Amino acid sequence: MARRWRLPDEFVAEARRRQVEPRPTVTAADAATVVLLRDGADGVEVYLLRRKTSMSFAAGMYVFPGGGVDARDGDADLAWSGPPRDAWAATLEAGPDLAASLVCAAVRETFEESGVLLAGPGPTTVVDDTTGDDWEADRLALIDRSLAFAEMLHRRGLVLRADLLRAWAHWITPEVEPRRYDTRFFVAALPPGQRTRDVGGEADRVAWLRPADALDRFHHGELQLLPPTATTLAEVATYPTAEAVLAGADARVVQPILPEVVLTDDGADLLVPGHEETEGGGGRA
Numbered sequence: 001m002a003r004r005w006r007l008p009d010e011f012v013a014e015a016r017r018r019q020v021e022p023r024p025t026v027t028a029a030d031a032a033t034v035v036l037l038r039d040g041a042d043g044v045e046v047y048l049l050r051r052k053t054s055m056s057f058a059a060g061m062y063v064f065p066g067g068g069v070d071a072r073d074g075d076a077d078l079a080w081s082g083p084p085r086d087a088w089a090a091t092l093e094a095g096p097d098l099a100a101s102l103v104c105a106a107v108r109e110t111f112e113e114s115g116v117l118l119a120g121p122g123p124t125t126v127v128d129d130t131t132g133d134d135w136e137a138d139r140l141a142l143i144d145r146s147l148a149f150a151e152m153l154h155r156r157g158l159v160l161r162a163d164l165l166r167a168w169a170h171w172i173t174p175e176v177e178p179r180r181y182d183t184r185f186f187v188a189a190l191p192p193g194q195r196t197r198d199v200g201g202e203a204d205r206v207a208w209l210r211p212a213d214a215l216d217r218f219h220h221g222e223l224q225l226l227p228p229t230a231t232t233l234a235e236v237a238t239y240p241t242a243e244a245v246l247a248g249a250d251a252r253v254v255q256p257i258l259p260e261v262v263l264t265d266d267g268a269d270l271l272v273p274g275h276e277e278t279e280g281g282g283g284r285a
Helices: 009-020 085-092 096-114 133-143 149-156 211-219 227-236 242-250
Strands: 002-006 029-040 043-051 061-063 066-068 159-161 166-172 181-189 203-209 260-264 267-273
Touching (some): 009 260, 009 267, 029 096, 029 227, 043 211, 043 242, 066 096, 085 096, 085 166, 096 133, 096 149, 096 159, 096 181, 133 149, 166 227, 181 242, 203 211, 227 267
Parallel strands (some): 029 181
Antiparallel strands (some): 002 267, 029 043, 043 061, 043 203, 260 267
């Protein structure tokens, strides 16, 4: 079975153009995204940010923190706590170097886009505050790539806490898209003492929301979600606490999901394999 999403009109036009004028399939860039969790008064909450409408990809969509792998993310000298690279390689079905780069990218992007850092001075600790001016300078330097993440951690004497991440899903952008990503989804709980902040950059709005509330607003047209984001929110909504989500991740078998764009007489649908077919909102995978 496949879940069916109706695509917005602007994406239908592009799909029809590509049907008439076939183009080479763009190689999907490796990327990582993190579902940041916390326990709220009414259950588990997730951190979402809205991408600016000026962005070339997923403009105006609410997404989890994430982005492409930096070539320096796989630095072998990076101080590391948690499952070794070979273990992550097996979990993510990737080579050890790519697996390490994906884990590092997940932690780096979370810091860049939320101010939360999954790292600490030792293998069982995390930093308790990242709101100072010096942290902000490092965050901006990471964003403009004038600073490598491994360099920042080394200078600050910090260890990357790979054990705080859990693999959740693996989504690949449809082959007809001109901009494609091969994205691993991770889940992680907000570390004690840290807090997210509106860091700007690619986002113009951020929010902590219960997954069910985010989906309700999505179905009422109050916010836009990508199919992978909406699917992940629906999955996470079945768990009562952040700890339960992490435990659930340990039991998951992560397999790649490659949606397909199918043209119809009155538009186009996105078919997501391995999910029950239902009516879904528009968006891009």
